[in-house]
Every structure is written in structure tokens, then in C-alpha cells.
Amino acid sequence: MLNxxxxxxxxxxxxVDLKIDSKIMAVKFKKMATDHDLPSCELEKIYNSRLAQxxxxxxxxxxxxxxxxxxxxxxxxxxxxNISDKQVLASLVESxxxxxxxxxxxLERGTFKPQLNFDWKLAQELELVAAPTYIIKQNKLVGAHxxxxxxxxxxxxxxxxxV
Numbered sequence: 683m684l685n686x687x688x689x690x691x692x693x694x695x696x697x698v699d700l701k702i703d704s705k706i707m708a709v710k711f712k713k714m715a716t717d718h719d720l721p722s723c724e725l726e727k728i729y730n731s732r733l734a735q736x737x738x739x740x741x742x743x744x745x746x747x748x749x750x751x752x753x754x755x756x757x758x759x760x761x762x763x764n765i766s767d768k769q770v771l772a773s774l775v776e777s778x779x780x781x782x783x784x785x786x787x788x789l790e791r792g793t794f795k796p797q798l799n800f801d802w803k804l805a806q807e808l809e810l811v812a813a814p815t816y817i818i819k820q821n822k823l824v825g826a827h828x829x830x831x832x833x834x835x836x837x838x839x840x841x842x843x844x845v
Contacts, residue, residue, distance in 0.1 A: 688766040690727030700811065710825070711759065717828045720760035729758070730766040731813070732798065737771055737785055739794035741778070749778040755826070 697704035741750030757763040772782030818839035
């Protein structure tokens with residue numbers, strides 16, 4: 683896992699660290715936004731997503747997980763917002779009908795830190811560098827993808843269609 687400070691790291695630096703061409707990363711980010719009907723955003727930085735992930739546990743516990751994850755995804759990929767900023771996260775939860783003040787309290791208390799630590803430890807053991815990452819057997823599909831790409835990955839790894 684990359685160690686990313688709260689104020690973010692420039693995309694160019696991440697590309698160097700991961701030995702990836704930054705222009706290819708930019709194209710992938712732009713495609714991700716386009717594939718999810720988001721306005722195209724020139725991402726300059728990657729932000730530490732740990733607080734956003736921790737708050738995701740809270741949103742899930744209130745049956746707002748999907749709306750929360752959509753809001754975070756749109757804020758980052760569509761607008762380039764700093765998803766490690768507590769006030770940005772408070773605003774995002776308010777946009778889906780939850781209390782921003784309660785969200786900040788949970789972040790400051792570390793309410794969901796045990797679950798988050800477990801997930802991060804597992805991610806390190808599996809050598810994951812991005813979310814989402816889908817794993818079947820020894821095969822990985824890294825990043826958000828359109829439904830058709832995920833379906834192809836599942837079927838190529840033996841998954842059977844139920845419907």
C-alpha cells in the first residue's frame with residue numbers, strides 16, 4: 683500500500699513510485715469518469731482514502747453504503763476533491779441525508795478503526811494497491827470498471843451466470 687499524506691500526492695509522483703507512465707494513469711482516470719457518467723476531471727493528486735473508507739463502514743451500518751460510496755467516487759473522480767478532508771466527507775454524508783456532525787464524531791473517535799485496520803492488513807497481505815480490486819483464485823482485476831468488464835472477468839474465472 684502506498685503511504686499517501688492527507689494533503690495528497692501528485693499523480694506524477696505516484697506514477698514514478700509505481701513505475702507507470704503518468705499519461706497512461708491520466709487516461710485511465712479520465713476513462714473511469716467517462717464510464718461512470720461523471721464530468722471529466724483532470725486529477726492532479728491522489729488523496730489518502732483511509733478516513734473515507736472508515737466512514738464507509740458507518741454509512742453501511744445505516745443502510746447508506748451505496749449512496750455514500752457513489753458520492754465519494756463522484757467527489758474524487760468527477761471533481762478531484764480531497765477525500766481525506768473531514769469537512770469534505772461531512773459535506774458528502776450530508777448530501778445523502780446523514781449528519782455531517784455525527785460523521786466527524788465517528789472519524790475523531792475512530793469508531794470503525796478496527797474494521798478498517800483489518801481490511802488494510804488484508805490488503806497489504808494480498809499486495810493490493812488500489813480499490814476496488816476483485817480477486818478470484820490468483821487473478822486480479824484492479825480499479826473500477828464498467829459492468830461488462832467485470833462480467834467478463836468473472837466469467838473468464840469460472841463464474842456462472844445465475845439469471
